[in-house]
Amino acid sequence: MIVMKFGGSSVANKKQIEKVLAIVRGRAAKAPLVVSSAHKGMTDALLAGAREATRGVYAPERVIERQAAIARELGCDDALLAPFFDEIAALYKGLSLVRELSPRSLDYAASFGERLAVRVIADYFTREGLPAQAFDVWDLGFVTDATFGAARPLPGYEERMKRAVKERVPEGVIPIVTGFVGRTEAGEITTVGRNGSDLTATLVGAALEAEEVEIWSDTDGVMTADPGVVPQARSIPEMRFDEAAELAYFGSRVLHPSTLVPAIEKKIPVRVLNTNRPEHPGTVIREATSPGELPATSIAYRGGQLAVTLCSTRMLGAAGFLGEAFQALGRHEVVVDMIATSEVNVSFTTDCKAPLDRALPELEKLGDVRVEAGKTLMVVVGRRLAEQPGLGAAILQAVADAGVNVEMVSYGMKSISLTMLVADKDVGAAAAVLHERLFERA
Missing domain, CATH: 3.30.2130.10 (VC0802-like)
Incomplete structure (x- = not known):
């Protein structure tokens, strides 16, 4: 099996989600598990709404309408997300009363982006003929410590995930799983850090001993430089784990700095691909690569x-x-x-x-x-x-x-x-x- 992670720009709207559907359909024979980020901009909107609430500005309709518009565009029933919208409104009301935003509350607010996204994506996939089911990652055994904002799964999560996936994911159904979030044994929602869906993907891939982890974004893999600064930057066909880890730590915009650690430990290749150009080979990151011709990567x-x-x-x-x-x-x-x-x-x-x-x-x-x-x-x-x-x-x-x-x-x-x-x-x-x-x- 493979793990496929799609970033916020890849699931930004119906047009992008249609591309994701075609990509996942083309890999259905590999038994993919899909990890999804929130729709582009949703996490920032959720956190902005939470901060406004602590200043007495109670306006949950702003973020609710933003998500509802995407759901309507995909043809989802209004009832699908209604319980989550009620929960967001209740959270913001509580924040507006206590005027305080703790790390625990920040993680709770931020979690809605992924939780909403996986449900509309799974619903849309299923209606388009590709059976899918949404899962909060903790329902598949991903239980974390209580380090809000930078949580990590508890020891032994790998076996819990293997059992949960086997028991809870129906045969022939593609699981659409929340990235970025987790939950403690006490039931408190956590996050693994901003832009952490990449890390979720490799942690899940390591637990399930995936053949490969695919990271889908809006660039043609890892580049020789930031294209926003150097327009002549080009895609790197392959690179070693240590090179990619160094680039991620020092600001490469493609990978979260912690992403590669689980893949390195289990020697699982990570492939970085472009949702907008799925035919492009992107960049494969693995333990050993062929000798490069260039002195620098x-x-x-x-x-x-x-x-x-x-x-x-x-x-x-x-x-x-x-x-x-x-x-x-x-x-x-x-x-x-x-x-x-x-x-x-x-x-x-x-x-x-x-x-x-x-x-x-x-x-x-x-x-x-x-x-x-x-x-x-x-x-x-x-x-x-x-x-x-x-x-x-x-x-x-x-x-x-x-x-x-x-x-x-x-x-x-x-x-x-x-x-x-x-x-x-x-x-x-x-x-x-x-x-x-x-x-x-x-």
Whole structure:
């Protein structure tokens, strides 16, 4: 069997859902399990409505009408979603009374997007001659911890899912399953994180030992750069798990950063495909690939970085200084993305402003601290980076030729990535020149 995940843009409206129906119908012989995101924009609308309710603006009809319009377009009976609409209205009424939005309430509000989408999609598929049934993922054994906003399935969920799918999914029926959400043993609804339907798909694929996980979006697979920044970007036919994981972490817009972990553990290939161009082969991500001709695989970037420099002569020949600094960061849960050190200073980046603000008083006891905002991490990823003499120098020269100053560099021994810190405003210029040198001259 295979797991097929469709993103919000793929199920945005009837026109897109018709494309999804044709794609799933064409794979019916592979016993697909379909994981669906919410319709494009629905999760944001649900959360906006919840936040408005806490400010005393009770207007559930806005989000209800948005979903109802899609259901009507698909020809669904009004009764199909009526109980969920009543539940949304009741939730917003409660929020408007208590004027408080907890992480638990946020997850509850956000969950409706997927729960509504799978029901209209399954109903439409069935009326179009492809028998389907909607499932909340927890009804198939996906029970999570209570980490609202970043929940993970409890140990042993794999066996629970195998049993539940066997017992609850009728033969010949395609399950349409909610992505992004989960539920605790106590029955509280959780989410695995924004854009987490990809992660749901690979967790489900790992549990069911799927032949492959397909991630369907609106791009031709993983690209050599962000097409919005570099129009000449092109699709990458295949890549290794470690390359894709690095790109996802550093800002690739195609995959959620945690998506590949379950697939890596079970060695299940992940294929990234385009709903609007299903004939395109996309990108397959797996443990081993054929040797590539190009020295690099892709360019990605991650904005919103704060660059922190801690300077102190206490570092000279002293053991334990860095330990003190990073213990302080750890106590305040500061996530460090990049680090560079010299004899008298340590520089690092983070995108966690509130935790950093809490840690600064402790860091200032160790030395002089400078914090600069408006920075971006730009990374070049490639399995052959460490094998090409002079490639690192060529990458830095290309950025210099773009008139961009590199403020920090990180390049580990035998690393598959070279990371540079640049100003936010320089991302477009640096990415364009790097792409031209690494991919367009080959």
